[in-house]
Amino acid sequence: xxxxxxxxxxxxxxxxxxxLTRSFLEVDTPLLVQNPGSDVHLDAFAVASHNGAHAGHLxxxxxxxxxxxxxxxxxxxxxxGKCFRSGELGRxxxxxxxxxxxxxxxxxxxxxxxxxxxxxATLAASLGVQELHTAKGSVSLTRPWPRVSxxxxxxxxxxxxxxxxxxxxxxxxxxxxIDPHLGSEEAMFLVDWPAHMASLARIRERSAxxxxxxxxxxxxxxxxxxxxxxxxxxxxxxxxxxxxxxxxERLGKTVYPDDIELIEAQRKGMPESGGNALGVDRLLMLLxxxxxxxxxxxxxxxxx
Amino acid sequence: xxxxxxxxxxxxVLIDNVPYTVVxxxxxxxxxxQAFNRTKLRNLITGAMLERTFKSNESLVKAxxxxxxxxxxxxxxxKYVFMDKLNFEQLFLGADQLADARxxxxxxxxxxxxxxxxxxxxxxxxxxxEMQVAQCDPGARGDTATNVSKPAKxxxxxVEVAVPIFINExxxxxxxxxxxxxxxxxxxx
Numbered sequence: 001x002x003x004x005x006x007x008x009x010x011x012x013x014x015x016x017x018x019x020l021t022r023s024f025l026e027v028d029t030p031l032l033v034q035n036p037g038s039d040v041h042l043d044a045f046a047v048a049s050h051n052g053a054h055a056g057h058l059x060x061x062x063x064x065x066x067x068x069x070x071x072x073x074x075x076x077x078x079x080x081g082k083c084f085r086s087g088e089l090g091r092x093x094x095x096x097x098x099x100x101x102x103x104x105x106x107x108x109x110x111x112x113x114x115x116x117x118x119x120x121a122t123l124a125a126s127l128g129v130q131e132l133h134t135a136k137g138s139v140s141l142t143r144p145w146p147r148v149s150x151x152x153x154x155x156x157x158x159x160x161x162x163x164x165x166x167x168x169x170x171x172x173x174x175x176x177x178i179d180p181h182l183g184s185e186e187a188m189f190l191v192d193w194p195a196h197m198a199s200l201a202r203i204r205e206r207s208a209x210x211x212x213x214x215x216x217x218x219x220x221x222x223x224x225x226x227x228x229x230x231x232x233x234x235x236x237x238x239x240x241x242x243x244x245x246x247x248x249e250r251l252g253k254t255v256y257p258d259d260i261e262l263i264e265a266q267r268k269g270m271p272e273s274g275g276n277a278l279g280v281d282r283l284l285m286l287l288x289x290x291x292x293x294x295x296x297x298x299x300x301x302x303x304x
Numbered sequence: 305x306x307x308x309x310x311x312x313x314x315x316x317v318l319i320d321n322v323p324y325t326v327v328x329x330x331x332x333x334x335x336x337x338q339a340f341n342r343t344k345l346r347n348l349i350t351g352a353m354l355e356r357t358f359k360s361n362e363s364l365v366k367a368x369x370x371x372x373x374x375x376x377x378x379x380x381x382x383k384y385v386f387m388d389k390l391n392f393e394q395l396f397l398g399a400d401q402l403a404d405a406r407x408x409x410x411x412x413x414x415x416x417x418x419x420x421x422x423x424x425x426x427x428x429x430x431x432x433x434e435m436q437v438a439q440c441d442p443g444a445r446g447d448t449a450t451n452v453s454k455p456a457k458x459x460x461x462x463v464e465v466a467v468p469i470f471i472n473e474x475x476x477x478x479x480x481x482x483x484x485x486x487x488x489x490x491x492x493x
Contacts, residue, residue: 041338041360087309087360088339090331171337172357179334197337216335223335251361 004298007127011284012080014126015100018119019078024102027077029065031084032056035259037064038244039199043086043253045095057256058084061277062101063200064262067230070103070273071265078102080280091292092222094301098280105271109201109213109229112274113189116217116225117143119278120187124287132187133289134220140186145217149192153178163194163209183218191215200237201228217278219286227276234267306364311341316348316369319356323348323367323420348418349425351403368421371428376413384409386417386427397424407463408433408481429481434490435459436476443472453486 016026036044036057044057059065062079069077083099104111124130124141132139154162154170157178162170182190191214195203198212213229231237241258248255284296294300306315315326324345333339339360346353348369358364374386374395384402386395395417399406405415405427413433418426440456453466458479465479467486476492479485 088331088333089309090333093331093333167337171334172340175332175334175337175340176342176357226335 001298004296007288008284008296008298010126011123011280011287014123015080015119015280018122019076019102022076024076024078025074027066027069027074027079028081029062029069029079031059031082033059033065035064035256036060038241038248038256038258040244040247040251040253044256045084045086046254060085061099063275063277064259066101066103066275067270068262068265070105071262071268071270074105076102076104089301092282094281094293094297096301097293097297099277100280101275101277103230103273103275105273107274108272109215109227109274112227112276113145113147113215113217116189116227116276116278117145117187120219120224120283123283127287129287132219132286134184134222134286135291136184136220138185139183139220139286141219142186145187145189147189147191147215149211150190150194151192153182153190179218179223180221183220183222187217187219189215189217198231198240199226199228200231200240202231202233204229222282222286223279224282224286225276225278227274230270230273230275232266232270232272234263234270237266238263306366308339308341308358308360308362308364311343311358311364315364316367317345318365318367319345319354323369323425324354325369327353348420370419371416372419374415374417374427376409376411376415378411379406379409386415389414395424397427401425402427404484405429405481407461407484408435408479409461410435431480431482432487433479433481434476434492435479437467437471437473438462440467440471440473441469443470 032047034056037060042060044060046057047055049055061083062081066077066079079101081099082096084096086095088095121141132141151162158173182188192211193214195210195212198214201212201214203210204213216226217224245255281293281296285293288296290296294302306317311326311329313326317324324347327344327346329341329343331339331341341358343356343358344353345356373389375389377385377387382399384397384406388395401424408429413429416428417424435458437456438459441454452469454469455464456467456471458465465484465486471489476490478487478490480487
């Protein structure tokens with residue numbers, strides 16, 4: 001236990017040092033909010049007041065709150081804090097986990113991808129790790145990490161284009177057949193998502209078929225982070241939120257209120273930005289060569 | 305109905321109107337889309353294994369399965385008699401309801417009887433049982449590196465178990481009732 005606490009403490013402080021020395025401000029935005037985000041596949045914990053009245057939800061990510069700060073002229077910011085996702089428990093999932101999220105205004109997704117490579121290299125060095133050891137073998141962290149498109153990966157594996165299959169086939173193939181092999185020998189970025197899976201990433205101009213500036217880093221079959229060249233257009237944001245709400249309603253899921261404050265803030269103006277959300281527990285798991293997330297969390301869900 | 309998030313080991317569910325128990329499951333949630341639970345299930349009637357992947361928007365039908373404690377009293381031909389420890393009521397089961405469990409029954413053995421919609425469908429004996437070798441070829445010094453084994457008939461049911469070649473008639477052995485396999489020789493007078 002002591003070794004884990006020491007490694008975790010070192011990791012958290014090195015992360016802070018990394019960003020503070022690059023002139024980022026550390027922020028700590030609210031965890032209890034009215035709109036936890038419209039993503040169709042994420043479910044938030046509802047919070048009740050002492051008298052049982054609905055008080056809000058716990059964040060699934062600090063994205064909406066941090067973007068409001070960007071719009072208010074914060075400059076580069078990072079946050080190290082807890083996020084909560086209901087119904088997610090497994091070898092690589094805990095309902096409460098530690099997220100590192102950062103944003104660079106007047107920058108793009110390539111800048112935050114570079115940050116990610118640099119950050120992982122720095123943290124590995126500080127923990128005395130050269131190569132990552134997973135159950136399936138060693139994974140090299142040599143830079144630059146290859147960037148491979150979703151379509152290329154899908155084609156290589158299935159012989160079909162990812163634009164030609166149903167969402168259902170897309171998700172199932174990725175979940176069981178493709179994801180576990182990504183980054184199995186070297187850390188890599190999966191880039192260029194089909195436009196309708198953009199989430200809050202901007203669509204790349206003149207891309208055909210249209211793709212989003214969205215990336216995920218994979219190391220040893222584990223998804224480490226999810227980042228964007230951020231969407232700054234307020235009308236497009238409102239449109240995507242509305243579309244998500246309709247899908248959630250159709251699936252019988254809780255529909256959260258729109259984040260009017262963020263839409264209005266982006267309407268007033270948001271700088272072109274790159275941002276990334278990285279699972280700190282997963283990173284520690286990879287650096288220490290552990291098999292499951294609960295092994296790097298001092299008091300994991302199962303033990304509570 | 306069970307919610308997708310409630311899936312765990314030993315959950316009893318109905319699939320196509322047949323009761324199953326969840327033996328293992330793997331929660332998979334890619335960052336891109338919905339979550340899946342890849343489950344391994346055991347058919348509670350036939351014992352056959354089934355693999356099934358549930359999506360996060362699917363729910364599972366509960367199977368009305370109850371396990372109750374009984375004690376094995378005696379066998380009368382093809383009929384096996386058990387006694388409910390709480391109310392002393394007797395339960396009569398046939399060989400087909402017992403499946404392989406009938407090979408390991410001993411007087412007064414505590415067992416768990418599985419009921420589906422109030423009908424008994426299976427019996428689970430304790431995971432290990434001590435049985436005496438009734439019949440086998442004489443014990444020989446074994447070359448344990450090659451794991452040579454021989455068949456032995458165990459008292460009182462004469463069930464056949466593969467045992468190491470150094471085992472003799474009259475030896476007491478510990479048998480795993482779930483696999484029908486030899487575990488070890490034990491000291492028992």
